Amino acid sequence: MLSTHLTPEDTGRMHDMYRHLHANPELSMQEEHTARYIETQLEQLGIEHFRCGGTGVVGVVCNGTGPVVGFRADTDGLPIKEDTGATYASTATGILDDGTVVPLMHGCGHDTHVTAALTAAKLLLRQQQAWSGTVVFIFQPGEETAAGAKAMVSDGLWDKAPRPEVILGQHVFPFPAGQVAVTSGNAMALADSLKVTLYGRQAHGSQPQDAIDPIVLGAHIITRLQTITSRELAPLSPAVVTCATFHGGLKENIIPDRAEFTLNIRTLTREVREQVLAAVERIVTAEAQASNAPAPLIEHLYDFPRLYNDPEHTDRVTAALQAELGEEQVHFHEPKMGSEDVGWLGDSIGVPTVYWFFGGFDPADTSPPVNHSPHFLPLEEPTLSTGVRAALASIGHYVAR
Ligand code: ZN
Ligand code: ZN
Secondary structure (H helix, E strand, O other), X not given: OOOOOOOHHHXXXXXXXXXXXXXXOOOOOOOHHHHHHHHHHHHHHOOEEEEEOOOEEEEEEEEOOOOEEEEEEEOOOEOOOOOOOOOOOOOOEEEOOOOOEEEOXXXXXXXXXXXXXXXXXXXXXXXXXXXXXXXXXXXXXXXXXXXXXXXXXXXXXXXXXXXXXXXXXXXXXXXXXXXXXXXXXXXXXXXXXXXXXXXXXXXXXXOHHHOEOHHHHHHHHHHHHXXXXXXXXXXXXXXXXXXXXXXXXXXXXXXXXXXXXXXXXXXXXXXXXXXXXXXXXXXXXXXXXXXXXXXXXXXXXXXXXXXXXOHHHHHHHHHHHHHHHOHHHEEEOOOEOOOOOOHHHHHOOOXXXXXXXXXXXXXXXXXXXXXXXXXXXOOOOOHHXXXXXXXXXXXXXXXXX
């Protein structure tokens, strides 16, 4: 078994690293500083590394023959103004694609993921006699926009790095620090974001007979879309169809010539995803015809792949986590309708994934801030050391002598 012992010096360095990363978040696919920081840390450890997918960094630790294991940590921050009161709170800003300057925060805790992975790499190097094989550390950019895993795979990740037999990964979440939570099978949702533009005919508000009203059309569509989950899908096939933006018109006495709305769709399987997307297209098109309106434009903004935890590997990793952390610290959770793009790293080459959550908050805190809240601030301990222990225990399950 690999030792997960951290000396006081290790812990101090880990906390410095975490605070540095926390204070310097970057937007998805713009993680230049973070990538260079990771490269510097890998260089100091003497770990071979290469860039992949722009701001992605891959560190390969080879230690003799044996299994190859992939371990993924995502690196991006979010456009959120931090309000945690931490001495190391971020004051960083970034620039969105449209030129808007935004405040930045590690509001999803990806700084804890990078810190845990780099510290685990350090401990692996320290005890090379205790294991044999290869560990591929994948520091993936752009998780929040579902761009990073795709970018790394299309940049030839699996031509450049040894192919692993499993991809492991973890995410900090608002439950007690020291605990982890695992699910087997479908773990997180596939997600699709769509933009729909409805076309009508503009007219004076007093003369509806001359208009084709895209707002009334939109109202019918939004209402009818609710029947996909309530009337079309089987009750045990979970899905979410959310319309969170709707824009149309400028003045109360002008019926506009267009309206726009966006949809966010979550499903747990590829089959249900296809069914929901087809239903959306059918309903939008048919309602436009019913309104005598021109054909609407449906655009796909982005999609997240499935996150499927391979049951056999999940059982094995769960046992390793229980052995390391204690059975009472390892919980099981229901599938989440949130999304993650880690699944694409393994699915793109048919390699299984195991992904779990680790807690980041005081057990006495009954309503800790959720990920993406401006108040999201994991406790440094035992959050970070649990992340390191979980990483090493799961990696060690495959490569320990
Ligand atoms: Zn997030
Ligand atoms: Zn996240």
